[in-house]
Amino acid sequence: MRYLKRAAEGTEARQDAVRARVAAMLDEIRHEGEPAIRRYAQELDGHAPASFRVPDETLASAGDRVEPDVREAIDFAIEQVRTFARLQRETMRDLEVETRPGVVLGHRNLPVRSVGCYVPGGRYSLIASAYMSVVPARVAGVEHVVVCTPPTRDGSVNPGLLYAAARAGADAVYAIGGVQALGAMAYGLLPGMEPVDMIVGPGNQYVVEAKRQLFGLVGIDLLAGPTEIGILADASADPYLVAADLVGQAEHDPVSRVVLITTSEQLGQAVIDQMDDHLQAVATEEVARAAWEHGGEVIVVDDVDELVAVSDQYALEHVEVHVEDPRKMIDRLGEYGSLFVGEEATVAYGDKVSGPNHILPTRRAARFTGGLWVGKFLKTVTFQYMDEAASLEMARHCEVEAVAEGMVAHARTATVRRERYAGRS
Numbered sequence: 001m002r003y004l005k006r007a008a009e010g011t012e013a014r015q016d017a018v019r020a021r022v023a024a025m026l027d028e029i030r031h032e033g034e035p036a037i038r039r040y041a042q043e044l045d046g047h048a049p050a051s052f053r054v055p056d057e058t059l060a061s062a063g064d065r066v067e068p069d070v071r072e073a074i075d076f077a078i079e080q081v082r083t084f085a086r087l088q089r090e091t092m093r094d095l096e097v098e099t100r101p102g103v104v105l106g107h108r109n110l111p112v113r114s115v116g117c118y119v120p121g122g123r124y125s126l127i128a129s130a131y132m133s134v135v136p137a138r139v140a141g142v143e144h145v146v147v148c149t150p151p152t153r154d155g156s157v158n159p160g161l162l163y164a165a166a167r168a169g170a171d172a173v174y175a176i177g178g179v180q181a182l183g184a185m186a187y188g189l190l191p192g193m194e195p196v197d198m199i200v201g202p203g204n205q206y207v208v209e210a211k212r213q214l215f216g217l218v219g220i221d222l223l224a225g226p227t228e229i230g231i232l233a234d235a236s237a238d239p240y241l242v243a244a245d246l247v248g249q250a251e252h253d254p255v256s257r258v259v260l261i262t263t264s265e266q267l268g269q270a271v272i273d274q275m276d277d278h279l280q281a282v283a284t285e286e287v288a289r290a291a292w293e294h295g296g297e298v299i300v301v302d303d304v305d306e307l308v309a310v311s312d313q314y315a316l317e318h319v320e321v322h323v324e325d326p327r328k329m330i331d332r333l334g335e336y337g338s339l340f341v342g343e344e345a346t347v348a349y350g351d352k353v354s355g356p357n358h359i360l361p362t363r364r365a366a367r368f369t370g371g372l373w374v375g376k377f378l379k380t381v382t383f384q385y386m387d388e389a390a391s392l393e394m395a396r397h398c399e400v401e402a403v404a405e406g407m408v409a410h411a412r413t414a415t416v417r418r419e420r421y422a423g424r425s
Helices: 015-031 035-047 055-062 068-090 127-140 158-168 179-189 205-214 239-250 265-280 285-295 303-314 325-329 347-352 388-405 408-421
Strands: 002-005 095-100 103-111 116-119 144-149 173-174 198-200 228-233 257-262 298-299 317-321 338-341 379-384
Touching: 015 179, 035 179, 055 158, 055 173, 055 325, 068 095, 068 127, 068 158, 116 127, 116 179, 127 144, 127 158, 144 179, 144 317, 158 173, 158 408, 179 198, 228 239, 228 303, 239 257, 239 265, 239 285, 239 317, 239 347, 257 265, 257 285, 257 303, 265 285, 265 298, 285 298, 317 325, 317 347, 325 338, 338 347, 379 388, 388 408
Parallel strands: 116 144, 116 198, 144 173, 228 257, 228 317, 257 298, 317 338
Antiparallel strands: 002 298, 095 103, 103 379
């Protein structure tokens, strides 16, 4: 492969300072409680009110402050996400089966009891992240769901975000952001807020690091950082659409990653040549241009086999496929967060309205995890029962293996059953 454009060296943020800062903040929050949360909220959000919780009446009436077409779009998206989550839930069946005479094994899929959803709200109020996290939790059967999102400087929250959270089924919304929000949810430090069992949602590098450090105390979905897009294209692709879609993701963050991998050098150069026009066409040019200039790459490969290999090596969050007969690539690609097959399916649809979740793995985590979905909120727990004859069979093998390991107390639990049941079976 060869680069027509390569990302600048050092575009990955140094993590040591972030880790240290987050560790210090969480330590103060854990030991000082609400006073530390308030101090950081004032410093970082510019907002530390008597109560961080958005009043229930404000939440319930949020739709009145949202334009009708925006409400319609939110309602449409929530129904799409809910429908897909329900269909996914139906694939996760409980199990109970007799594996040997008298031996019954099984599992149950049980929902997490309480979940805290983090919804970013710094550069943009990410309305979609509210329902992307709350809806699958509710479909899974989570009993209690709270949302934390950064306020504006006047302390308010985007009414569209509030409407989305309420329609999705959130029990409460708190106007607080960043590490302090995650600490509050994990430790249950704000009035009326109990510690949650799991924290989900995307965020900046500080939020992602806080989730990493809180994992174990609470469950997390995944570490979803600044967005990534990879477009796989051949000579049949439309360079105008390719460039527009790259810019579409670049506007997320100056450290967003935007990558074009193509079998056509002519296509790759055509995209580069018109990127300036696409960047100038959007009001978020400053952010998008920084992402393109510092994190943008255009890679030329020899054939489709190398196209697949390079894409899988990058293991990007979003992958669009702009090639002849794009559906064939569904079975060939294996390392990505979410796949968009054909020019008709742009990443923005998945980000907002089409149904699959937009909270996805970044930084090559797609090698070992998928994105947020209804199954992330379910615990698969096992059970077993058996009759005495089956217990005798298990005892014989268990006793031998436990003795071989030196675990004599384990062996004895089998021995006493063998002695007790031998004369009765």
